Amino acid sequence: MKADTQSPQVLKDFMAYLYTIKGKSEKTAQEYYLDLRMFFRYIKQQRGLADDLPFDEIPIADVDIELIRSITLSDAYAFLMYTAQDRLKHNNSDHSEIGLMSSSRARKVSALRSFFKYLTDKAHLLAHNPLQNLEYPSVRRSLPKYLTVDESIALLESVDGAFKERDYCILMLFLNCGLRVSELCGLNVSDIKENQIRVLGKGNKERMLYLNEACIDAINAYLPHRIQPNKTADAAGALFVSRQKNRIRKTTVEHLVKKYIAQAGLDASKFSAHKLRHTAATMMYKNGVDIRTLQDVLGHENVNTTMIYTHINDANMQEAAARNPLSNFRRSQKTEQSEES
Numbered sequence: 001m002k003a004d005t006q007s008p009q010v011l012k013d014f015m016a017y018l019y020t021i022k023g024k025s026e027k028t029a030q031e032y033y034l035d036l037r038m039f040f041r042y043i044k045q046q047r048g049l050a051d052d053l054p055f056d057e058i059p060i061a062d063v064d065i066e067l068i069r070s071i072t073l074s075d076a077y078a079f080l081m082y083t084a085q086d087r088l089k090h091n092n093s094d095h096s097e098i099g100l101m102s103s104s105r106a107r108k109v110s111a112l113r114s115f116f117k118y119l120t121d122k123a124h125l126l127a128h129n130p131l132q133n134l135e136y137p138s139v140r141r142s143l144p145k146y147l148t149v150d151e152s153i154a155l156l157e158s159v160d161g162a163f164k165e166r167d168y169c170i171l172m173l174f175l176n177c178g179l180r181v182s183e184l185c186g187l188n189v190s191d192i193k194e195n196q197i198r199v200l201g202k203g204n205k206e207r208m209l210y211l212n213e214a215c216i217d218a219i220n221a222y223l224p225h226r227i228q229p230n231k232t233a234d235a236a237g238a239l240f241v242s243r244q245k246n247r248i249r250k251t252t253v254e255h256l257v258k259k260y261i262a263q264a265g266l267d268a269s270k271f272s273a274h275k276l277r278h279t280a281a282t283m284m285y286k287n288g289v290d291i292r293t294l295q296d297v298l299g300h301e302n303v304n305t306t307m308i309y310t311h312i313n314d315a316n317m318q319e320a321a322a323r324n325p326l327s328n329f330r331r332s333q334k335t336e337q338s339e340e341s
Contacts (some may be wrong), residue, residue, distance in 0.1 A: 006061040010068070010125070011036060014118050023203040035111035042079050043071060065125050076112055076134050080105055084137075102137045109136050144278035144308060151266055152279060158264040166240060167256050169222040173197075174257075174273065176215050178280035178298050181250050181273045187239040189226075192219065201299035209297060285309045 015033055018024040024032075041058040044050045047067075050058045083100045112131055120129040147155065152175055159168040173179055183199050191198040195211050211219070229235035230245045238247035257273040277298070285294055295306040 006059055007033075007037070008061055008063045010065060010119070010123070011040075011060075011063070013123065014115055017118055017122065018114070023205065025202055025204070028202075031107065032111040032114065035108045036115055038083075039076075039079055039108070039112060042082055043067070043075060046075075046078070068119065069126060072130055073134060076131050080108065080137065083108060105137045109134055144282070145270060145275050146279040146282045147266070147271065147275070149283065151264070152283075154264040155260055155266065158260045160263075163243070163256075165222040165225040167260065169218040170240060170253065170256070171260065171276070172215055172218040174276035175280050175283075176212055177209050178277045178284070180277060180299075181253050183299075185240065185248055185250055185253060188237040189223075189239050190237055191239065199299065202301070205299065207296065207299050281306075281309050 011033065014036075015029050018029045018032060019026065037060055040060040040063045041050070041055055044058055044060070044063070045055060083105050113134055116126065116129050116131040120126045156168065156171055156175070159171065161167070170184065173184060177197070177199075179199065180201070183201055186200050187197070192211075193208075195216060196208050197211055197215075199207050199209055201207060226239075227241040227243070227245055229238050229241045229247065232246075235241070235245065235247045240248040240253075242248045242252055254273045257271075257276065258268045261271050262268040281294060281298055284297065285291070289297070291303065291306055291310065294309065295303045298306060300306045
């Protein structure tokens with residue numbers, strides 16, 4: 001887990017807590033760290049403690065508990081206002097737009113709330129939590145894009161080439177199990193137990209998924225063609241192996257999915273590896289899988305995340321009503337007048 005060596009000890013302790021106790025992934029812990037570093041730079045700048053340094057060069061090693069105790073709810077909302085109105089979307093670009101998206105600001109709220117809750121309830125460095133009532137910005141959630149059944153079949157039938165058994169198996173697991181790309185890349189041969197597969201999800205949380213006949217057939221067809229991986233700690237035992245004999249990487253998986261989407265005659269700019277997860281979830285829900293079971297299959301911590309698939313069904317039902325040939329029928333004036341008389 002990469003951390004700024006000049007960070008204050010209280011922030012290092014919080015990151016260790018996130019990673020070892022809360023079970024957050026290294027990526028999530030790192031993102032929280034960057035959000036909190038930005039927040040402390042903003043606070044120092046607003047308090048006249050930055051020595052007129054450029055924002056991204058303001059050190060935070062001297063941030064102590066006394067400064068943290070002076071932070072108020074108003075400071076947090078002012079910081080969010082700064083990120084919404086003054087912060088570059090792409091910090092290293094000369095042509096970036098101004099203002100972070102609401103989803104980015106929501107993550108910063110999560111980082112702030114978690115940090116101050118930790119200081120209050122776990123580290124006992126604060127008598128009360130000043131950000132307890134910090135609200136999340138409203139995040140507009142668009143319906144996830146997904147493939148139809150016919151498009152999914154076309155995708156599977158488009159697979160060819162030297163690694164066709166491996167690539168077909170990857171697509172089959174995506175479309176049937178709703179795996180995240182990182183989860184698929186992390187699979188080991190030892191994770192397969194007859195008709196089940198062990199998946200390591202976000203926060204190192206395990207879940208066991210059942211494999212249907214199509215998945216079992218795809219795995220059995222692939223294993224005899226599996227490249228023997230290097231004997232490094234990361235590659236050894238990997239289910240999916242690259243031509244370099246390493247554990248397959250996310251970028252490789254994303255690239256091969258895009259390739260087959262294009263070969264199937266579908267819009268490669270519209271669909272991605274993650275959209276195959278949406279496709280699996282949508283097909284399961286449409287075919288009667290209840291929302292709580294779907295939550296377990298997808299590894300969602302909160303059922304509200306899973307609920308977006310119910311909105312897909314609502315949208316389809318609304319579209320079905322609109323496409324009825326009688327949807328725009330209006331009674332004629334003659335009919336109405338005869339009834340009135």
